Amino acid sequence: MRLLVTGGAGFIGSNFILYWLKKYPKDFILNLDKLTYAGNLENLRSVEGSPNYEFVKGDICDGKLVLSLLKEYKIDTIVHFAAESHVDRSILEPAPFVKTNVEGTVILLESALKAKVKRFHHISTDEVFGELSLDSEDKFSENTCYSPRSPYSASKAASDHFVRAFYTTYGLPITISNCSNNFGPYQFPEKLIPLAITNILEGKKVPIYGDGLYVRDWLYVKDHCRAIDLILHKGKVGETYLVGGLTEDIPNIEVVRKILRIMGKGEEWENWVEFVKDRPGHDRRYAIDWSKINRELGWKPKYSFDTALKLTVDWYVKNEVWWRRVKSGEYREYYERQYGE
Ligand code: NAD
Ligand code: TYD
Secondary structure (H helix, E strand, C coil): EEEEEEECCCCHHHHHHHHHHHCCCEEEEEEEEECCCCCCHHHHHHEEEECCCCEEEEECCCCCHHHHHHHHCCEEEEEECCCCCCCCHHHHHHHHHHHHHHHHHHHHHHHHHHHHHCEEEEEECCCHCEEECCCCCCCCCCCCCCCCCCCHHHHHHHHHHHHHHHHHHHCEEEEEECCCCEEEECCCCCHHHHHHHHHHHHCCCCCCCCCCCCEEEEEEHHHHHHHHHHHHHHHHEEEECEECCCCCCEEEEHHHHHHHHHHHCCCCHHEEEEEEEECCCCEEEEEEEEHHHHHHHHCCCCHHHHHHHHHHHHHHHHHHHHHHHHHHHHHHHHHHHHHHC
């Protein structure tokens, strides 16, 4: 395959590129990334210079660039990760979410159609379905109605609708996956798990929004990469697949307590958390029914939450230089040094 990966310098995109090039060394990947604050090429150092990998700094909203890249590199498959991805930032400033997540996706779709790519795979989120209540055992499935509640999830919902519209209207061969909260190596420490781990390593408290009883479904990023792999190879064009983890309703405060236990601070956990003002419109609970991808493509998560959380804590402990450079902003100089004149 010759893949265009958008947003490949971000958390999931870079994990995906590393996964794919290791498993399919004969394939070629072009990584198109704007390098916003969330893009970090240091994640991809190990593949830099490989003959089957190239990076282009650019914006998915630039249709001319996208189309010329699709043609020049003879791309047959697009895996679309690029997005503004943080709910709290979308609450502070929604417009960039509309620009990249909605407009950028439409521009990519138009270019994909013109270049006649064989597959457009769109990475989306379970947040498009809204929230579930704490006292129910309901889970999101492929049949759940869309009901987004944050500017982030509203923009991702709009992008999903456009992707499906391009399938039904123009016959573009698409697939979509809606996954739950990912965690693992290279996640920007603005999201709960890496923020908690790195704060504790720095001797700082972990901010807990509201009562801390919000529930997320947690998916280890390596399990997610395997799910995308299966969808690209065996998924049915036009279909959507939900991808989730092996968690059973773990409230945020318990996620942080687990991290503290792994880090040997379980006894004193109360000293390490700080309850702070809640997020406006905070979705109470997410849960995923991933039985369709299990039944049709044979996927299931390999990592239990506790195992994956331990691996993740270990990764941040070992890669202190990486996250310290991210927290200090130094990682942003890397592009200039590596690719500048
Ligand atoms: P991230 O914020 O870590 O990375 C996003 C990447 O996209 C960055 O490298 C950034 O530079 C790039 N980018 C942003 N705007 C761009 C533009 N206009 N043109 C080109 N590149 C641009 O995000 P992530 O956590 O890796 O998420 C990847 C995808 O997965 C997103 O579409 C997100 O909505 C979805 N998703 C993420 C999670 C999660 O838990 N992280 C859960 C469900 C779905
Ligand atoms: P986050 O990692 O931002 O992902 P999302 O909002 O996309 O689910 O947040 C995960 C959960 O953790 C969510 O319920 C908000 C909560 N949270 C905190 O309690 N404190 C924090 O500092 C952050 C970033 C999140």
